Amino acid sequence: MTKIEASRTGLDLAPDARVGIIAGGGSLPVEVARALAVQGKFPFVVIVAGEVDRIADFDAYEQATLRLEDVGSLLPTLKNSHVTHLVTAGHITRRPRLSAMRRNLGLLAWVPSLLVGVTKGDDTVLKLFVRRVERSGIKVVGAHEIVPELVAAEGALTKAAPRKSDWRDIKAAHAAAMAIGALDIGQAAVAIGGRAIALEGIEGTDGLLDRTLQLRGHGR
Numbered sequence: 535m536t537k538i539e540a541s542r543t544g545l546d547l548a549p550d551a552r553v554g555i556i557a558g559g560g561s562l563p564v565e566v567a568r569a570l571a572v573q574g575k576f577p578f579v580v581i582v583a584g585e586v587d588r589i590a591d592f593d594a595y596e597q598a599t600l601r602l603e604d605v606g607s608l609l610p611t612l613k614n615s616h617v618t619h620l621v622t623a624g625h626i627t628r629r630p631r632l633s634a635m636r637r638n639l640g641l642l643a644w645v646p647s648l649l650v651g652v653t654k655g656d657d658t659v660l661k662l663f664v665r666r667v668e669r670s671g672i673k674v675v676g677a678h679e680i681v682p683e684l685v686a687a688e689g690a691l692t693k694a695a696p697r698k699s700d701w702r703d704i705k706a707a708h709a710a711a712m713a714i715g716a717l718d719i720g721q722a723a724v725a726i727g728g729r730a731i732a733l734e735g736i737e738g739t740d741g742l743l744d745r746t747l748q749l750r751g752h753g754r
Contacts, residue, residue: 545679547575547619553680554578554617554672557586558624562677562684564591566623569681571595578615580608585626602629609670620667622660623677629659702728 557563579597710723710730720734
């Protein structure tokens, strides 16, 4: 890989490096795979069963399909495909059902993380996941390191810049989002009139927006 190619991906990958993608729903995993393929780094894609809605877009890549309950097979699958770097991309709508876990030797390595994660929030679960993967020798990287052009630039992205009243709402929502983030509850908030009126809960960001819409419908 040339210096120019490395700067485009945001990663300084060795010639023998291989990136794996754990693909959930939405377009992000597709964009990550395409960005790697453009640079000649064809990824290995782990399709999360029941979550990916654009499966055909991964036909050109080596792949495996695993259920969330097959977590014990994840690291052996990545290792067998010579994955050196791993990125998670796309949304996952549920957590694995412990009673449906496929029991094998690989699962034993995940038991401590599963026991802690079952009662914790998404942020804690993700941190435990990253820690376990990296202990196996695979480097976990962010999608923004592979497709930096998808990250919003600093400043106003539209012709209309925020007004003074908008900044009051932005600051209120930011403070609320930081507070619930510290508690590992959610990552989004909605503010109107300088105060937070809705916080993301376990139902996720889409649920937050649905609840906010209902408030407007009720005259709130």
